[in-house]
Amino acid sequence: MRGEGVIRLKRTHNCGDITREDIGKEVILNGWVNDMRKLGNLIFVTLRDRSGFIQIVFDPRVSIQAHNIAKDVRKEYVLAIKGKVKERPEGTINPAYKTGELEVAAIDIEVLNTSKTPPIYVNRDNRTDEDLRLRYRYLDLRRRSMQKNLIQRHKIVQSARAYLNENSFIEVETPILTRSTPEGARDFLVPWRGKPGYCFALPQSPQLFKQLLMIGGLERYYQFARCFRDEDLRADRQLEFTQIDIEMSFVEVEDILSITEGMVKRVFKDVLNKEIDIPLNRLQYSEAMDRYGSDKPDRRYGHELIDLTDVFCNTTFKIFRNTIGSNGVIKALKVENDLAFSRSAIDDLEDAVKEVGAKGLIWMKFENNGVRSPIARFLSAAEIESMKERCSSSNGDILFIVAGDRSIVNTALGMIRGTLISKLPDPEETFDILWVLNFPFVEWDKEENRYKAEHHPFTMPNLEEFKRYKDTDPLKIGSLTYDLVINGVEMGSGSIRINTPQLQREVFELLSIKEREAEKRFGFLLEALEYGAPPHGGVAIGIDRLVMLMTGNRSIRNVTAFPKTKSGFDPLTNAPSKVSEKQLKELHIRIIE
């Protein structure tokens, strides 16, 4: 009998938890048929539940009835088995399973449910089309690796939560239905029946609410906050994702860094039993750019950028001379051998480099009988020699050289470094964790023709620099910001926030957010800042990415129970879907084709 809400044989044990201690005991197990082997009169079933596997033997000498039912069992059937735990006979131990020395001799069996033949392999970890996996996600989730991913995720979240609780943080929920804040990413809008023409927005982050909680005197807040951004998806980006959102009052940068470091250390210890040395390494933003050409450097691979500017201080080569003359730099990236870079690959790199503003890409290859490069004949032997020495190059090495404005050179070589790294083998089980500090306060937005907040508009600038450069050269202003970077992935970021209305207004002004506009959008914040807003700051850590790295996955889709495809579609539920005329009418919405 099945489907009656009654389990005749209710589980007493979990499959994976059966040990030698249980030998001789009668147990009842509930689970799925992972696979089975039917040898005439003897039937073996590997039963699976969340805890693991154990082998069930159906022997007609033990129970003819159970054996008869087992004959018709198929993969993914849901079974309840009563049987006696016993040691496997000599020579039949399977070391691949934790319970490989044991088996359960079935006395009784209840088929709790049958199953169609699954369209994807549940009992194997082979590559399957991801679209199909998502369409049958509930089957995909039965796979060992997916269960592990979600269990690890759970452990990470619980570990972080315990740490924060122990450090006097209060968990507070903030609204999912909130107001649109046009700065930043594209908003998801939610129309509401109650107010035609008006929309809620889903939060890109609880930014303003967490600041209001500080003004509200909560002092230490955290939340596992779902965030929504209507932007294109990537391997490490979904439309919705989860952050460990943290905010603290009466703190400086150091306080946030050390609380976060403590959390990272705790989580790695609890979940992976790995010791993380704290305090973590720190790089100034400018140093990260200079040495790695990236604000989220992956330092596991070395390959730092090499400054060659002074090598060419007296050069006759026009391009380099002009670069130096206009305060530019000449820098190189060394690649130990050029096997990964064909001529056409170099051409592709050059195209990419030009897109970020570089004038060109020079390559130089050291060979047994000298040097090969399009610019070799313009350089003196001494220059080539000191380049080679500066880069500690040996024969076979290739140098990629870019000359020009410092930030363009850094970005260009950083891109090449990224391409190089992607070709190198992944050092597994290694974690390069660091802080990148002091990002620029603003960047220039070419499209909108204005300065834009590099972090967000509530970030505390370096006050001295703010005063000095806000009217002359705002790009020189630094900010009290920090990014947590793990293995070249931006794992989290935060800042000290502005806590006075005067400064907040000045910053809006710099960002060309008009007084009236500011009042309209952020008036409630400006007002709140009038009432004794404490100094405060915080950080947000991307849970999905953290779990991805800690479980050795390349995509956050593997650590998200129900993710969407790259085009924002859910093949399981077929969301998003069309809605009825009636629903639209109620919302006063008409679709224009």
Next chain:
RNA sequence: GGACCCGUGGUGGAGAUGGUUACCAUGCCGGCCUGUCACGCCGGAGGUCGCGAGUUCGAUCCUCGUCGGGUCCGCCA
């Protein structure tokens, strides 16, 4: 919005520079089998080669388009 890769029985792959019955593995169904565990052996079923158009005597293969999936750039305060 752009570049690139992929789409072949349920699943994962192979395929020919356009021509017989589209190949392999696995899965599925049936039979045999009392120590299997990727069980084994025997037999069988299963395909609009993503979709559309074009070129051609003939297209799974070439061309164009389109849809779907993926990686990256733009975008992601």
